[in-house]
Amino acid sequence: MNTLSNIEPGSEAERENRRAGVPMGLPGAAPARVPGRHSRKDYYEFKPYNVGRWIVWGGFALLLMVAPMLFTSSLAHTMLSQMGIAIIVCLSYNMILGQGGMLSFGHAVYSGMGAFLAIHTLNLVSKGGWPIPVSLIPVVGGISSMFFAVLLGYVTTKKAATPFAMITLGIGELVWASALMFPEFFGGEGGISGNRVTGPKPLGITFGPQLQLYYLIATYTFVCTALMFAFTRTPLGRMINAVRDNPERVEFVGYDTQKVRYIVFILSAFFAGISGGLAALNFEIVTSEVVGGPRSGAYLLFTFLGGATFFFGPIIGGVLMVLAGVLLSELTKAWLLYLGLVFLFMVMYAPGGIASLIMMNLRVASFGRLKEIWVSYLALAVTALIALIGAAAMIEMLYHLKLNAALGPELTFMGARLNAHGVDTWFGAIFVMLTGIGMFEVARRHYVRQWGEIQEYIEKEMKRRETL
Amino acid sequence: MEFFTISLLNGISYGLLLFMLCSGLTLIFSMMGVLNFAHASFYMLGAYFAYTATQLLGFFPALAVAPLLVGLIGALFEKFALRRVHKFGHVPELLITFGLSFILLEMVQLVWGTSSVDYRVPAALDGPLFTIFGTQFPMYRGFMMLVALLMLVALWLLLTRTRIGLVIQAALTHPDTVEALGHNVPRVFMLVFGGGCALAALAGVIGGNAFVTEPGMAATVGSVIFVVVVVGGMGSLAGAFVASLLIGIIQTFAVGVDASLINGLGQLGIDITPQTFGYPLWKLKISQIAPILPYLFLVLILIFRPKGLLGTREG
Numbered sequence: 059m060n061t062l063s064n065i066e067p068g069s070e071a072e073r074e075n076r077r078a079g080v081p082m083g084l085p086g087a088a089p090a091r092v093p094g095r096h097s098r099k100d101y102y103e104f105k106p107y108n109v110g111r112w113i114v115w116g117g118f119a120l121l122l123m124v125a126p127m128l129f130t131s132s133l134a135h136t137m138l139s140q141m142g143i144a145i146i147v148c149l150s151y152n153m154i155l156g157q158g159g160m161l162s163f164g165h166a167v168y169s170g171m172g173a174f175l176a177i178h179t180l181n182l183v184s185k186g187g188w189p190i191p192v193s194l195i196p197v198v199g200g201i202s203s204m205f206f207a208v209l210l211g212y213v214t215t216k217k218a219a220t221p222f223a224m225i226t227l228g229i230g231e232l233v234w235a236s237a238l239m240f241p242e243f244f245g246g247e248g249g250i251s252g253n254r255v256t257g258p259k260p261l262g263i264t265f266g267p268q269l270q271l272y273y274l275i276a277t278y279t280f281v282c283t284a285l286m287f288a289f290t291r292t293p294l295g296r297m298i299n300a301v302r303d304n305p306e307r308v309e310f311v312g313y314d315t316q317k318v319r320y321i322v323f324i325l326s327a328f329f330a331g332i333s334g335g336l337a338a339l340n341f342e343i344v345t346s347e348v349v350g351g352p353r354s355g356a357y358l359l360f361t362f363l364g365g366a367t368f369f370f371g372p373i374i375g376g377v378l379m380v381l382a383g384v385l386l387s388e389l390t391k392a393w394l395l396y397l398g399l400v401f402l403f404m405v406m407y408a409p410g411g412i413a414s415l416i417m418m419n420l421r422v423a424s425f426g427r428l429k430e431i432w433v434s435y436l437a438l439a440v441t442a443l444i445a446l447i448g449a450a451a452m453i454e455m456l457y458h459l460k461l462n463a464a465l466g467p468e469l470t471f472m473g474a475r476l477n478a479h480g481v482d483t484w485f486g487a488i489f490v491m492l493t494g495i496g497m498f499e500v501a502r503r504h505y506v507r508q509w510g511e512i513q514e515y516i517e518k519e520m521k522r523r524e525t526l
Numbered sequence: 527m528e529f530f531t532i533s534l535l536n537g538i539s540y541g542l543l544l545f546m547l548c549s550g551l552t553l554i555f556s557m558m559g560v561l562n563f564a565h566a567s568f569y570m571l572g573a574y575f576a577y578t579a580t581q582l583l584g585f586f587p588a589l590a591v592a593p594l595l596v597g598l599i600g601a602l603f604e605k606f607a608l609r610r611v612h613k614f615g616h617v618p619e620l621l622i623t624f625g626l627s628f629i630l631l632e633m634v635q636l637v638w639g640t641s642s643v644d645y646r647v648p649a650a651l652d653g654p655l656f657t658i659f660g661t662q663f664p665m666y667r668g669f670m671m672l673v674a675l676l677m678l679v680a681l682w683l684l685l686t687r688t689r690i691g692l693v694i695q696a697a698l699t700h701p702d703t704v705e706a707l708g709h710n711v712p713r714v715f716m717l718v719f720g721g722g723c724a725l726a727a728l729a730g731v732i733g734g735n736a737f738v739t740e741p742g743m744a745a746t747v748g749s750v751i752f753v754v755v756v757v758g759g760m761g762s763l764a765g766a767f768v769a770s771l772l773i774g775i776i777q778t779f780a781v782g783v784d785a786s787l788i789n790g791l792g793q794l795g796i797d798i799t800p801q802t803f804g805y806p807l808w809k810l811k812i813s814q815i816a817p818i819l820p821y822l823f824l825v826l827i828l829i830f831r832p833k834g835l836l837g838t839r840e841g
Contacts, residue, residue, distance in 0.1 A: 159617065161617050161620060161621070213825050213828050213829060216828055216832055217828075217832070219616060219617070220555075220559070220616055220620065221756060221760055223561065223620060224561065224753075224755065224756050225756060225824065225828065227749055227752050228749060228752060228753050228756070228820075228821045228824045229821065229825070231749040231818075231821055232818050232821035232822065232824075232825070235817045235821070236818055239814055239815065351749070355624070359624075359625075359628075362621060392632065394631075394632050395628075395629060395636070397628065398625050398626075398628030398629040398632060399629060401624075401625040402607065402622060402625040405611055405618050405621050405622045406607060406610050406622065409611070409614050409618050453636075457636065460635075460636060460637075460639055461640075
């Protein structure tokens with residue numbers, strides 16, 4: 059649990075204080091200013107506007123806006139739409155994983171049920187039954203997911219930590235198995251399909267073209283991200299952090315930990331349902347696999363890879379999820395193996411995910427010492443790449459032998475023809491991999507020494523600045 | 527009566543197999559607090575190892591070799607990966623076993639292919655054990671029950687009657703004291719993890735040929751064994767035994783019952799037609815809902831007895 063807790067809540071206030079010249083360690087306790095004495099400002103005033111925050115959110119909005127203009131192919135538009143959906147669902151998952159410390163194996167239940175209810179609503183709209191505009195259908199998905207979370211979450215959130223994980227797994231299986239039992243609602247093998255070009259068309263927006271739908275998804279992504287960030291700043295958002303870090307103490311203070319978990323679980327399901335509704339609009343078909351275990355596993359995997367300890371980590375995770383699912387799976391058949399290995403190493407060496415790696419290096423950069431280690435990074439990257447090429451060649455040859463035996467022993471790997479039956483190819487691959495590993499180890503040792511030294515310097519420097 | 531006896535016997539043998547799987551999981555959980563998400567993957571690995579070992583050595587040597595190999599893999603995983611994340615807490619521990627389950631699944635598909643392998647019951651155990659009500663009870667089912675019971679007794683003797691068992695039990699509650707007394711607690715943990723994986727593999731060896739040996743077999747039992755562990759009470763070996771028998775029997779009986787709510791209500795004089803509200807729910811046969819029964823059971827247990835059947839702690 060400790061890894062998931064060394065995070066930003068609290069530090070934001072500290073940073074603001076530091077900017078404003080307030081000594082550290084006294085968050086919120088601004089020194090009383092004597093009027094007249096401080097008439098000349100010797101620091102930049104961040105209040106009432108927090109410039110940094112405006113820049114970050116403005117940049118995010120701008121990025122969402124211009125992304126489809128930079129990548130204009132239809133594949134890019136499809137992927138961008140999926141990324142928006144994935145970002146919302148990963149962020150909603152992180153509400154319970156990163157902020158609540160609840161490891162769920164059944165989050166797809168909520169995004170999936172949202173998708174099903176959304177597509178059924180869409181079909182009702184098409185039949186002329188309900189006068190709901192298409193752009194609001196994701197909200198319908200969100201509200202229906204919330205309803206399911208009220209029902210199922212009551213059982214799941216009775217426990218925390220490991221039992222919670224097992225129960226969510228059980229509930230996930232329950233819903234998935236039921237999906238096959240009620241073909242009337244879940245559509246059986248074929249799923250439920252709909253047509254998003256329906257209902258009232260304000261300003262001529264039909265959501266027929268992918269680009270129009272992308273902007274709907276982008277709007278939802280921005281609003282949901284902002285809402286979820288705002289949630290981390292509410293008393294409830296802070297309370298769930300406390301429940302994650304020290305539930306016993308929270309109980310002593312007089313809060314019901316189960317209730318806090320329950321409410322946050324419901325809120326998280328709401329956002330998951332919105333993403334499900336968007337997915338239903340995007341694909342215009344919902345099959346029962348959207349509530350399945352593999353989907354939940356993917357949410358967990360990528361949220362963690364992106365970084366559960368920082369708010370923006372799951373955004374990276376969502377982007378990676380689409381990139382891996384669309385591009386990596388095209389590139390190699392063994393993509394799940396690579397993904398599993400990356401995940402394993404990430405858990406072992408960087409439990410804060412990619413976001414924590416970025417933040418650690420930003421810290422080094424802010425103390426002006428990043429330029430010393432970029433050579434080491436280069437060495438690490440190159441040696442890791444060499445080892446990876448060797449390993450990947452072997453994995454690809456194995457997959458080729460297993461799956462494409464009919465095509466003969468030859469395969470193309472990174473532009474080179476390899477003979478999967480040849481002793482020399484295997485020897486070469488092993489040799490390349492071992493060389494890479496050896497060189498990587500040398501580079502790693504050097505880097506670890508450097509890194510430790512820099513961290514020591516930073517600690518010292520921070521202490522020194524405190525005393526100033 | 528015939529249906530009852532046969533279903534009961536099948537249910538018990540399935541339940542005992544579930545127990546073999548859960549015992550390792552429970553042991554690891556109660557010792558180390560680690561929920562081994564890859565436990566079912568070790569079960570699958572055991573079945574595949576046994577398949578290969580049977581071709582090379584024969585079935586009975588495979589019965590010993592496959593669990594040992596899998597136990598070794600488990601111990602190595604504990605030593606080089608799990609121990610590293612122990613200091614980060616329980617969630618990363620769960621996550622790393624989750625990652626391992628991905629890798630093991632892919633590895634198995636890589637080595638043995640994506641379709642099922644022809645892992646058969648050995649000729650010596652093929653055939654009926656006895657005939658009851660005109661139905662033959664397969665000898666292999668009896669063998670499965672025998673192995674499971676032997677394992678249960680051996681496990682119980684090991685934990686309560688041997689020195690290492692006492693150290694394990696002590697390390698469960700007071701790891702620091704045990705370490706102070708000069709026992710190597712990390713090594714004990716490694717042994718327990720390896721042993722738990724070996725138990726899963728043993729279940730794989732005898733379950734793999736009774737059912738199907740395929741890459742999907744881990745997912746089939748994976749979630750059921752977690753249900754068993756929660757229903758029995760987290761970390762309670764006796765609870766796991768009761769729960770696995772219960773779930774095994776319930777599921778086996780449900781598969782054989784061809785009644786639905788329509789029949790039941792029809793006997794009470796309530797007629798249900800396709801126009802009645804909720805018709806899809808009423809027309810479901812009990813055999814159709816058999817797959818979800820364990821999970822329904824889990825939900826009910828959590829509502830009415832959150833610590834599980836024989837559990838002692840509220841999680």
